[in-house]
Amino acid sequence: MNPEQFRDAGHQLIDWIADYRKQIESMPVRAQVKPGEVRRQLPVEPPQQSHDFDQLLADLQSIVVPGVTQVQHPMHYGWFPSNASLASVLGDVASTGLGTLGISWESCPALTEVESVVCDWMRQLTGLSEQWQGTIHDTASTACLTALLVARENASRYSQNRGGLQAEAMPLVVYSTAEAHSSITKSALLAGFGADNLRFIDMAPETRSMSPVALRNTIAADIENGKRPAAIVASVGSTGVTAIDPVAEIVEIANEFGVWLHIDAAMAGSAMLLPECRHLWEGVEDADSICWNPHKWMGTILDCSLFYVKDPELLIRAMSTNPSYLQSTVDDEVVQYRDWGIPLGRRFRALKLWFHLRLDGVEEIQQRLRRDLDNAQWFAEQVRNTEYWQVVAPVNLQTVCIRHQPPDLEGEALDQHTLQWVNSINQSGKAFMSASQLDGRWMVRVSIGVESTTRGHVEALWHLIKKTVAG
Ligand SMILES: *Cc1c(COP(=O)(O)O)cnc(C)c1O
Numbered sequence: 001m002n003p004e005q006f007r008d009a010g011h012q013l014i015d016w017i018a019d020y021r022k023q024i025e026s027m028p029v030r031a032q033v034k035p036g037e038v039r040r041q042l043p044v045e046p047p048q049q050s051h052d053f054d055q056l057l058a059d060l061q062s063i064v065v066p067g068v069t070q071v072q073h074p075m076h077y078g079w080f081p082s083n084a085s086l087a088s089v090l091g092d093v094a095s096t097g098l099g100t101l102g103i104s105w106e107s108c109p110a111l112t113e114v115e116s117v118v119c120d121w122m123r124q125l126t127g128l129s130e131q132w133q134g135t136i137h138d139t140a141s142t143a144c145l146t147a148l149l150v151a152r153e154n155a156s157r158y159s160q161n162r163g164g165l166q167a168e169a170m171p172l173v174v175y176s177t178a179e180a181h182s183s184i185t186k187s188a189l190l191a192g193f194g195a196d197n198l199r200f201i202d203m204a205p206e207t208r209s210m211s212p213v214a215l216r217n218t219i220a221a222d223i224e225n226g227k228r229p230a231a232i233v234a235s236v237g238s239t240g241v242t243a244i245d246p247v248a249e250i251v252e253i254a255n256e257f258g259v260w261l262h263i264d265a266a267m268a269g270s271a272m273l274l275p276e277c278r279h280l281w282e283g284v285e286d287a288d289s290i291c292w293n294p295h296k297w298m299g300t301i302l303d304c305s306l307f308y309v310k311d312p313e314l315l316i317r318a319m320s321t322n323p324s325y326l327q328s329t330v331d332d333e334v335v336q337y338r339d340w341g342i343p344l345g346r347r348f349r350a351l352k353l354w355f356h357l358r359l360d361g362v363e364e365i366q367q368r369l370r371r372d373l374d375n376a377q378w379f380a381e382q383v384r385n386t387e388y389w390q391v392v393a394p395v396n397l398q399t400v401c402i403r404h405q406p407p408d409l410e411g412e413a414l415d416q417h418t419l420q421w422v423n424s425i426n427q428s429g430k431a432f433m434s435a436s437q438l439d440g441r442w443m444v445r446v447s448i449g450v451e452s453t454t455r456g457h458v459e460a461l462w463h464l465i466k467k468t469v470a471g
Helices: 003-026 053-067 086-098 109-125 140-155 182-190 212-224 247-257 268-273 275-281 312-319 350-360 362-384 411-428 455-470
Strands: 133-137 172-176 198-200 228-235 260-264 289-292 305-309 389-391 399-404 432-438 441-447
Touching (some): 086 350, 109 133, 109 305, 109 350, 140 228, 140 260, 140 312, 182 198, 212 247, 247 260, 268 362, 350 362, 362 389, 362 399, 399 411, 411 432, 411 441, 411 455
Parallel strands (some): 172 198, 172 228, 260 289
Antiparallel strands (some): 133 305, 289 305, 389 399, 432 441
């Protein structure tokens, strides 16, 4: 494809995307395809000859779109908001079109320096002090793994340069809660701590936030038993019920015992764009690393996960590689982001944040987040004020966890009832919510915050839920 052919096809594709986004509300929210249905429509053999672009676009429409769960649909209330603002889509296109290679400062100075600047803008926008320096990872899972690798090397005094964890006399321990995201367990296992050395600290029953007393006792007991506490992962906004661990109290314990504290605010970090929400992570300044995803609620298209540390030297010490072919004459003056994380080759992700902030503007993004917080409070009020309905967890942000509990239903029968009404709505394609377990019983998470979700959509959802339950 030459640039002129690209120009023609590219214009068509942008038109197609704009039409698609305009029509999204007329599509079912959850993909209605059966397993294997998309695959069966594709040829087994790869194409040998070139196809024309119209044909490809037609297949994109007729084969791919039906196989997409429309998370940009205003009636999508599942999992978490996974917004892909069109401003950030343009930034992603620009990034792809530039075709850059991010393996060193020299391979694309602009990639490194725009990234430094937008990470610093985001730092300021979330009220963090100048002591934090950021980089962009693909996902919060990668950021958490990176944090735990650094914590491991820090606590073991760089065991990687000796026999690694396999030669350590004292097992290293990681602390989190059962409410934390599954990526925390995955990271702890991948970083070699072992399931036996991952502690799920007790939580306050109502809020499901980590108990500082239990944390301190567990750490003290581990030390007494010859183990070495290495890392605490605190959740600011857990996936299940948006639980907020008490960062200010946890930070004191982390400092007292010299343990790395990683803050996982993947979903709730967006709320820190609002000064009135920052009390939720009070104490964060004394943590060691922070991660959150602009690619969730804020709406910079996936993948865009911010990772901040105070001392990049610790990252570099654990992760630096410096082969001769990557060395250059300016190495003393520049940042090499390859040494701040796992991959060597990095995408120019900063562009989508840059486009998003410049084209939408921070004030518009903040207004939208406030709208969503309001909508969540409104929705929770309706639920609370309706007979036999309950809000089953505190509404800290934009997620409302609900259950319909008629007087004659409990236990298994209640579970069946919950799953029946939520599945019936999800299957209809009219709206989508996630069922999730809380203390072993099913409930439904209504996660509000798609860019196009207005109060009218939330009202329509409540109407639909009541109608479905009434049968
Ligand atoms: C979504 C989420 C993650 C994982 O995010 P990825 O970027 O998909 O890896 C981790 N923690 C929390 C609290 C989340 O909400």
